[in-house]
Protein backbone atom coordinates (compact mmCIF):
# COMPACT_ATOMS: atom_id res chain seq x y z
CA UNK A 256 0.00 0.00 0.00
CA UNK A 257 3.01 2.33 0.42
CA UNK A 258 4.96 0.92 -2.52
CA UNK A 259 7.89 0.06 -0.22
CA UNK A 260 9.62 -3.22 0.69
CA UNK A 261 7.83 -4.82 3.69
CA UNK A 262 10.84 -4.52 6.03
CA UNK A 263 10.99 -0.70 5.79
CA UNK A 264 10.05 0.83 9.15
CA UNK A 265 11.23 4.45 8.75
CA UNK A 266 10.81 7.02 5.98
CA UNK A 267 13.26 9.91 5.53
CA UNK A 268 12.00 12.73 3.35
CA UNK A 269 13.98 15.50 1.72
CA UNK A 270 12.19 18.86 1.94
CA UNK A 271 12.70 21.20 -1.06
CA UNK A 272 11.21 19.59 -4.16
CA UNK A 273 9.93 16.50 -2.33
CA UNK A 274 7.56 17.88 0.33
CA UNK A 275 7.39 21.56 -0.67
CA UNK A 276 7.42 23.47 -3.94
CA UNK A 277 10.56 25.36 -2.92
CA UNK A 278 13.21 23.79 -5.19
CA UNK A 279 12.29 26.36 -7.87
CA UNK A 280 12.62 29.19 -5.34
CA UNK A 281 16.14 28.02 -4.47
CA UNK A 282 17.13 27.52 -8.13
CA UNK A 283 15.92 31.04 -9.05
CA UNK A 284 17.75 32.62 -6.09
CA UNK A 285 20.98 30.78 -6.94
CA UNK A 286 20.72 31.99 -10.54
CA UNK A 287 20.10 35.60 -9.60
CA UNK A 288 22.94 35.65 -7.09
CA UNK A 289 25.53 33.82 -9.24
CA UNK A 290 24.66 35.79 -12.39
CA UNK A 291 25.13 39.11 -10.55
CA UNK A 292 28.42 37.90 -9.15
CA UNK A 293 29.72 36.38 -12.41
CA UNK A 294 28.76 39.53 -14.36
CA UNK A 295 30.60 41.72 -11.86
CA UNK A 296 33.64 39.47 -11.95
CA UNK A 297 33.69 39.29 -15.76
CA UNK A 298 33.57 43.09 -15.97
CA UNK A 299 36.43 43.36 -13.48
CA UNK A 300 38.62 40.70 -15.18
CA UNK A 301 37.69 41.58 -18.77
CA UNK A 302 36.55 37.97 -19.31
CA UNK A 303 33.31 36.76 -20.94
CA UNK A 304 30.19 36.45 -18.78
CA UNK A 305 28.89 32.86 -18.80
CA UNK A 306 25.58 32.71 -16.90
CA UNK A 307 24.62 30.11 -14.29
CA UNK A 308 22.46 27.42 -15.91
CA UNK A 309 19.41 27.05 -13.64
CA UNK A 310 18.93 23.45 -14.79
CA UNK A 311 22.35 21.92 -15.49
CA UNK A 312 24.52 23.87 -13.02
CA UNK A 313 21.81 23.73 -10.36
CA UNK A 314 21.28 19.95 -10.63
CA UNK A 315 24.96 19.10 -10.80
CA UNK A 316 26.64 21.48 -8.35
CA UNK A 317 24.06 23.03 -6.03
CA UNK A 318 20.80 21.11 -5.59
CA UNK A 319 20.57 19.18 -2.33
CA UNK A 320 23.87 20.39 -0.88
CA UNK A 321 24.25 22.64 2.16
CA UNK A 322 24.41 26.34 1.19
CA UNK A 323 28.17 26.91 1.46
CA UNK A 324 28.91 23.60 -0.31
CA UNK A 325 26.71 24.84 -3.17
CA UNK A 326 28.73 28.07 -3.42
CA UNK A 327 32.08 26.25 -3.33
CA UNK A 328 31.12 23.43 -5.69
CA UNK A 329 29.71 25.70 -8.39
CA UNK A 330 32.62 28.17 -8.20
CA UNK A 331 35.06 25.25 -8.43
CA UNK A 332 33.29 24.09 -11.63
CA UNK A 333 34.36 27.48 -13.11
CA UNK A 334 37.87 27.22 -11.68
CA UNK A 335 37.10 29.91 -9.07
CA UNK A 336 37.82 29.95 -5.34
CA UNK A 337 36.97 32.51 -2.67
CA UNK A 338 38.03 32.93 0.95
CA UNK A 339 35.63 31.16 3.33
CA UNK A 340 34.76 34.17 5.48
CA UNK A 341 32.53 33.53 8.47
CA UNK A 342 28.85 32.76 9.12
CA UNK A 343 28.25 36.39 10.06
CA UNK A 344 29.44 37.71 6.65
CA UNK A 345 26.98 40.15 5.09
CA UNK A 346 25.85 40.10 1.45
CA UNK A 347 28.57 42.54 0.37
CA UNK A 348 31.50 40.33 1.40
CA UNK A 349 33.21 38.53 -1.47
CA UNK A 350 33.51 35.26 0.44
CA UNK A 351 31.84 31.84 0.36
CA UNK A 352 29.62 32.84 3.29
CA UNK A 353 28.97 36.30 1.83
CA UNK A 354 27.66 34.83 -1.43
CA UNK A 355 25.61 32.35 0.62
CA UNK A 356 24.08 35.27 2.52
CA UNK A 357 23.23 37.08 -0.74
CA UNK A 358 21.41 33.99 -1.97
CA UNK A 359 19.66 33.39 1.34
CA UNK A 360 18.36 36.98 1.43
CA UNK A 361 16.70 36.32 -1.95
CA UNK A 362 15.18 33.02 -0.74
CA UNK A 363 13.80 34.59 2.43
CA UNK A 364 12.29 37.46 0.46
CA UNK A 365 10.61 35.08 -2.01
CA UNK A 366 9.22 32.93 0.81
CA UNK A 367 7.94 36.02 2.63
CA UNK A 368 6.27 37.37 -0.51
CA UNK A 369 4.97 34.13 -2.06
CA UNK A 370 4.52 31.81 0.93
CA UNK A 371 5.25 28.08 0.74
CA UNK A 372 3.11 25.38 -0.83
CA UNK A 373 3.42 21.66 -0.21
CA UNK A 374 2.79 18.93 -2.78
CA UNK A 375 -0.64 17.43 -2.09
CA UNK A 376 0.52 13.98 -3.19
CA UNK A 377 3.44 14.11 -0.74
CA UNK A 378 1.24 15.17 2.17
CA UNK A 379 -1.21 12.34 1.39
CA UNK A 380 1.69 9.91 1.24
CA UNK A 381 3.23 11.04 4.54
CA UNK A 382 -0.19 10.69 6.20
CA UNK A 383 -0.46 7.15 4.83
CA UNK A 384 3.03 6.39 6.19
CA UNK A 385 1.97 7.72 9.58
CA UNK A 386 -1.26 5.71 9.55
CA UNK A 387 0.71 2.56 8.69
CA UNK A 388 2.80 3.13 11.85
CA UNK A 389 6.17 3.87 10.19
CA UNK A 390 8.59 6.50 11.51
CA UNK A 391 8.85 9.80 9.61
CA UNK A 392 11.64 12.39 9.57
CA UNK A 393 12.64 15.27 7.32
CA UNK A 394 16.29 15.23 6.24
CA UNK A 395 17.20 18.46 4.47
CA UNK A 396 20.38 20.43 3.82
CA UNK A 397 18.43 23.64 4.28
CA UNK A 398 19.02 25.82 7.33
CA UNK A 399 15.53 27.23 6.62
CA UNK A 400 13.93 23.78 6.93
CA UNK A 401 11.93 24.37 10.10
CA UNK A 402 10.54 27.73 8.91
CA UNK A 403 9.54 26.21 5.56
CA UNK A 404 7.76 23.27 7.25
CA UNK A 405 5.89 25.70 9.50
CA UNK A 406 5.01 28.01 6.57
CA UNK A 407 3.65 25.00 4.65
CA UNK A 408 1.71 23.86 7.73
CA UNK A 409 3.14 20.31 7.70
CA UNK A 410 5.60 20.35 10.60
CA UNK A 411 3.35 18.16 12.77
CA UNK A 412 3.44 15.26 10.33
CA UNK A 413 7.03 14.46 11.29
CA UNK A 414 8.57 13.01 14.42
CA UNK A 415 12.04 14.33 13.74
CA UNK A 416 14.21 16.61 11.65
CA UNK A 417 17.84 16.70 10.52
CA UNK A 418 18.53 19.94 8.65
CA UNK A 419 21.17 22.45 7.63
CA UNK A 420 21.37 23.71 11.20
CA UNK A 421 21.98 20.17 12.51
CA UNK A 422 24.59 19.55 9.81
CA UNK A 423 26.51 22.69 10.83
CA UNK A 424 26.16 22.10 14.59
CA UNK A 425 27.22 18.45 14.46
CA UNK A 426 29.89 18.96 11.78
CA UNK A 427 28.23 16.41 9.48
CA UNK A 428 29.32 16.13 5.85
CA UNK A 429 26.57 17.43 3.56
CA UNK A 430 24.81 15.44 0.81
CA UNK A 431 26.05 13.64 -1.35
CA UNK A 432 27.74 12.20 1.77
CA UNK A 433 25.26 9.99 3.63
CA UNK A 434 25.78 11.62 7.06
CA UNK A 435 22.51 13.55 7.33
CA UNK A 436 20.41 10.55 6.27
CA UNK A 437 22.31 8.29 8.67
CA UNK A 438 21.58 10.82 11.44
CA UNK A 439 17.91 10.64 10.41
CA UNK A 440 17.85 6.84 10.77
CA UNK A 441 19.58 7.14 14.15
CA UNK A 442 16.71 9.32 15.45
CA UNK A 443 14.63 6.12 15.48
CA UNK A 444 17.40 3.59 16.12
CA UNK A 445 16.61 2.18 12.66
CA UNK A 446 19.19 0.28 10.61
CA UNK A 447 19.61 2.14 7.28
CA UNK A 448 18.72 -1.11 5.50
CA UNK A 449 15.25 -0.79 7.05
CA UNK A 450 14.76 2.85 6.08
CA UNK A 451 13.63 4.49 2.84
CA UNK A 452 14.96 7.77 1.44
CA UNK A 453 12.79 10.12 -0.69
CA UNK A 454 14.82 12.55 -2.80
CA UNK A 455 14.56 14.81 -5.85
CA UNK A 456 18.22 15.96 -5.91
CA UNK A 457 21.00 13.97 -7.56
CA UNK A 458 23.23 14.65 -4.53
CA UNK A 459 20.47 13.42 -2.21
CA UNK A 460 19.85 10.20 -4.11
CA UNK A 461 23.62 9.61 -4.10
CA UNK A 462 23.59 10.13 -0.30
CA UNK A 463 20.87 7.48 0.08
CA UNK A 464 22.83 5.06 -2.05
CA UNK A 465 26.10 5.76 -0.22
CA UNK A 466 24.40 5.18 3.16
CA UNK A 467 23.22 1.68 2.20
CA UNK A 468 19.55 2.57 2.66
CA UNK A 469 17.01 -0.17 2.02
CA UNK A 470 15.09 1.76 -0.62
CA UNK A 471 15.80 5.04 -2.41
CA UNK A 472 12.87 6.77 -4.11
CA UNK A 473 13.84 9.33 -6.74
CA UNK A 474 11.24 12.07 -7.17
CA UNK A 475 11.45 13.47 -10.67
CA UNK A 476 10.01 16.99 -10.83
CA UNK A 477 12.16 18.21 -13.72
CA UNK A 478 12.57 15.37 -16.24
CA UNK A 479 15.78 13.87 -14.85
CA UNK A 480 14.57 10.30 -14.25
CA UNK A 481 17.60 8.70 -15.94
CA UNK A 482 20.06 10.76 -13.87
CA UNK A 483 18.20 9.92 -10.67
CA UNK A 484 18.47 6.20 -11.53
CA UNK A 485 22.14 6.59 -12.45
CA UNK A 486 22.82 8.19 -9.06
CA UNK A 487 21.20 5.25 -7.22
CA UNK A 488 17.41 5.56 -7.14
CA UNK A 489 15.68 2.15 -6.85
CA UNK A 490 12.49 3.58 -8.26
CA UNK A 491 11.60 6.94 -9.84
CA UNK A 492 8.17 8.57 -9.54
CA UNK A 493 6.93 11.99 -10.59
CA UNK A 494 4.77 12.31 -7.46
CA UNK A 495 4.66 10.33 -4.21
CA UNK A 496 0.97 9.57 -4.76
CA UNK A 497 2.10 7.14 -7.48
CA UNK A 498 3.53 4.92 -4.75
CA UNK A 499 0.10 4.69 -3.10
CA UNK A 500 -1.38 3.63 -6.42
CA UNK A 501 1.20 0.86 -6.73
CA UNK A 502 -0.21 -0.81 -3.61
Ligand SMILES: O=P(O)(O)OC[C@H]1O[C@@H](O)[C@H](O)[C@@H](O)[C@@H]1O
Nearest residue numbers: 271281318319322396397398399
Ligand atom coordinates in the same frame (compact mmCIF):
# COMPACT_ATOMS: atom_id res chain seq x y z
O1 LIG B 1 20.18 27.93 1.84
P1 LIG B 1 19.43 26.91 2.61
O2 LIG B 1 17.97 27.26 2.82
O3 LIG B 1 20.11 26.56 3.89
O4 LIG B 1 19.36 25.62 1.72
C1 LIG B 1 20.48 24.89 1.29
C2 LIG B 1 20.07 23.95 0.16
O5 LIG B 1 19.00 23.14 0.60
C3 LIG B 1 18.56 22.15 -0.31
O6 LIG B 1 17.44 21.52 0.21
C4 LIG B 1 18.20 22.75 -1.65
O7 LIG B 1 18.03 21.69 -2.56
C5 LIG B 1 19.29 23.68 -2.17
O8 LIG B 1 18.88 24.37 -3.31
C6 LIG B 1 19.62 24.70 -1.11
O9 LIG B 1 20.61 25.56 -1.58
